[in-house]
Amino acid sequence: MREAADAGVDMSAIEWVEPDSAIKRFGFRQTCIYTRGNTIWPLKLATKLYQAAEEDNENSGAQLELFTNTPVTSVEPIMGGLYNCLVKTNRGDIKPQFVVHATNGYASYLLPHLANPLDGIxxxxxxxxxxxxxxxxxxxxxxxxxxxxxxxxxxxxxxxxxxxxxxxxxxxxxxxxxxxxxxxxxxxxxxxxxxxxxxxxxxxxxxxxxxxxxxxxxxxxxxxxTRSGDPIVGPVFTEPGKPLRSQYISAGYSGHGMPRAFACAEVVARMVDAEARGVDYLPHRLPEWMPRHMLTTKDTQ
Structure with a gap:
């Protein structure tokens, strides 16, 4: 901790706790490091987000549907026309304009190139x-x-x-x-x-x-x-310089999805919105807090 502080790292929110103090505060007699933290109930948060989106859609006249127990078996590109992909499920096919792969550990099922442990999930x-x-x-x-x-x-x-x-x-x-x-x-x-x-x-x-x-x-x-321990965020590339049209990914959180998924999802949502409006989502438009090395776009790697 002293070396980190000497290197300029802000250590004000991190506390070194000796065993005699730890037994009183935490119930175990071991040296530990204490930092502030928070907890969240993911299902409750996701449910409230869905309810808020549903209410917004009702007010705007748009339509929102949630399909549970509907596994996707494949995503196939469609060349030309209004729709960009053909999504096949056990309940029928869907033709969306955009697809976001938020499948984390199962990402390689629909994106086989991500089965490579060197640069996949x-x-x-x-x-x-x-x-x-x-x-x-x-x-x-x-x-x-x-x-x-x-x-x-x-x-x-x-x-x-x-x-x-x-x-x-x-x-x-x-x-x-x-x-x-x-x-x-x-x-x-x-x-x-x-x-x-x-x-x-x-x-x-x-x-x-x-x-x-x-x-x-x-x-x-x-x-x-992932090999790096960082998530994969942005347009889906099957190989350098060749993105899959209108397909995006936010996955590979390496055991730290709760503190990472929501911010990564915000970045992907901005990218989808930019493409829908015909605007190039360039790196300088990204939030300052988004680590550039997590992005799939070639010019930021």
Missing amino acids: VPTQGQCIAIRGTTEASRWPTNACRTVGGYEYWFPRPPRGTDEKALIILGGSRKCVAQQGHNVSDDSIINPVVARSLREFLPTIYPEGFEECNVEMEWTGIMGF
Whole structure:
């Protein structure tokens, strides 16, 4: 931290916490780094965004429809005419003007060139459990925590009653399995090695808080990892200099989708809007906060 500060990095929001202080504040006796953070419920946010868009469309006379349980099987370019793509689904075909690939770990299914691990997106399995502790939720710190490297991360759920025991959401332990879960796209399978590691983790950090191990739920999900660790944002290129007409992508968040997806989506939305209006969306029009190296456009790489 001292070296970072000497290099000019603003460290005012980062605090070094010694073990004696950590046990009082966070419940574990280990040296740690503390920063401010926030949490979000993605489904609730997405639902409210959809409801707001639906209301706007009703006022403007436009039409908005959401199709769930409708997997896309292919996206084919259409040359000429009003529509640019043919999107095939299990419920019929759609001819949109624009397509945004927000498929993250599954991006290579519709864009096979992204199956290349060198410059594509690798599906990676993550696994989580909801584990009930023996300490009252009211006594449990409300902070979210993670280990160095982020291989384990956990946070408490808000209690429903005053006498409820703490319910902790814990994920990680990918380091315990071959290739750290990379190249796994099936989210219906629980990895037993990871399951055992997760069950053993919290009792070692909070020995008095998990005298019993009561796992109430367990699930997996598929993330999208890139070689650089950065997302892929912008027009879809099958090869340098050859974009797919009116197709865009925002994917490959490498396990950090919540702090990245919303801002990346804003940039892609601006690009789509610019193309719809016939305006070139040049790099200088991008928000200053958008890292240029995340973009797919050739002149910014």
